[in-house]
Amino acid sequence: MLTANQIHDQINTYISGSFLVHAPEGLYAPIDYVLSMGGKRIRPVLMLMAYNLYKEDVSAALAPATGIEIFHNYTLLHDDLMDRADMRRGKKTVHKEWNDNTAILSGDAMLVLAYQYIAKAPSAHLKEILDLFSMTALEVCEGQQYDVDFEHWNNVTEQDYLEMIRLKTAVLLAAGLKMGAIQGGALQQDADLLYDFGINIGQAFQLKDDFLDVYGDPAVFGKNIGGDILCNKKTYMMIKALELSDDTQKAELDKWMRTTTFNPEDKISAVVNIYNEIGIKTRCENKMREYYDNAMCGLEKVSVEKEKKNELTNLVHDLMCRKN
């Protein structure tokens, strides 16, 4: 068994060996820029860990794992463009460093590259893996569309939100794990269990992201606290707050969401104050815990020795306890 760190190193080495900028530079330099930024590489690491449950040497799965990472980075690139985000991982986003058209076209090329790398999977499983990946990629687009739509919806329910983050975030983690299992030769039942495990940890991770945006430690959280509150993002916490607030609280939340000129700190502290009155922090923690427990419960059923799953268990535990 390899440790998560060993797998992380292998995937990073493979990725940095794969991309040498070639002509036209206007197309490939932004791709190299994005893929060199690093990041946690969670998706390929999870895929390789799932593979590693069944096969010792992960080198045959490095190419499809890279494909998943390229795909993830392509979604960030296009999402940042659509959200007009200026920074990503401490560096300028592609449309800021270059321009909008470069972001569109380089992102497009990355989606093709993702398929090119995924198609390097062993041919025995190619069709199954490809179909899973395409279905997932479409779901990610659907999730992004719902995320955009929700800005204009007045009544986004908890259910709507959880379905949106399932599509936008969880399915890719799940598909990566399942693709790893399939390539490793897992039985269908194990592959499906690992998919469900991925859905549960994906939901938990996204809730954790939302949670840290409000309750993170400013000293270690990479971004400013309260960003989601300032832009009226309908997160799990905001949706629950709107649902559970009394008339006074609801009126105040509505007021802050409608007000266009305000002192950012005032808005954040007013909203967090209401969250605290309603007990949103605990509710969000409980929801995360629910997904986390479901994930662990499913992982137990995967038919490999318990010790082999330790790395996966530890990694997910660390990610759930992360501060940034």
Added chain:
Amino acid sequence: MLTANQIHDQINTYISGSFLVHAPEGLYAPIDYVLSMGGKRIRPVLMLMAYNLYKEDVSAALAPATGIEIFHNYTLLHDDLMDRADMRRGKKTVHKEWNDNTAILSGDAMLVLAYQYIAKAPSAHLKEILDLFSMTALEVCEGQQYDVDFEHWNNVTEQDYLEMIRLKTAVLLAAGLKMGAIQGGALQQDADLLYDFGINIGQAFQLKDDFLDVYGDPAVFGKNIGGDILCNKKTYMMIKALELSDDTQKAELDKWMRTTTFNPEDKISAVVNIYNEIGIKTRCENKMREYYDNAMCGLEKVSVEKEKKNELTNLVHDLMCRKN
């Protein structure tokens, strides 16, 4: 053997049966809008005609042919966005009918859909077809990047231009033909000959597009004559004119390309006048003829009976004689 029209009808029927708008509508309605616009469907028709050289019933290849058409329409969608084009086939472009973000995301989903349909090719040839398609899709991105780059290059040569249109236009026609041949069970040599045939007709078609923009009949040409001249597009004709012009002609071309306020008709007639003095019309016709002859010469070498190739020969001939 099926006629080109029969194949065209089959692909249209297949496409219209494939796309029922589903949720979220914001993602799928623009895709349906683009694919319902019709157009010549040249790429899937050519793919199926190549397939039909080897197999009578083309129904097994309808899905990958649809994939190629979806891909082509996705490139138009994103290119129109990058070029800020308002109209396409007499209808508003997606970013005008909806907005920029919709154009980005629906285009992204179309690229995934293209792969989904191409992956329905018979599994015996799946890997080969996918690799060819991914290589081609990347080349199309490269061609688009060069097209953008050329706007800022001062010395685009004939060679540069021909390579750009090879990437941007010809490789997709070529890949479609080769994918059709491979699925039909053609030998490698035939598949390669059909690829080269596609490159040659692709180059000829693009030159024809450029040609019609200047020498088309305003009564039948769908767009305004002289559009490329007005926006200083470095077409084959402009590049040759700059290369072959004497000092006086060159100075006048340069003047018109630098001038930002002018009467459109004056600019068009002045530039066309220089084209006529230099004999650009004949040069462009000769170049098209050269590619056309190369195409036909290669097609002759394909090892199927001559009569089977008649439909392909006639279609290409018609496309070369087209007036719009």
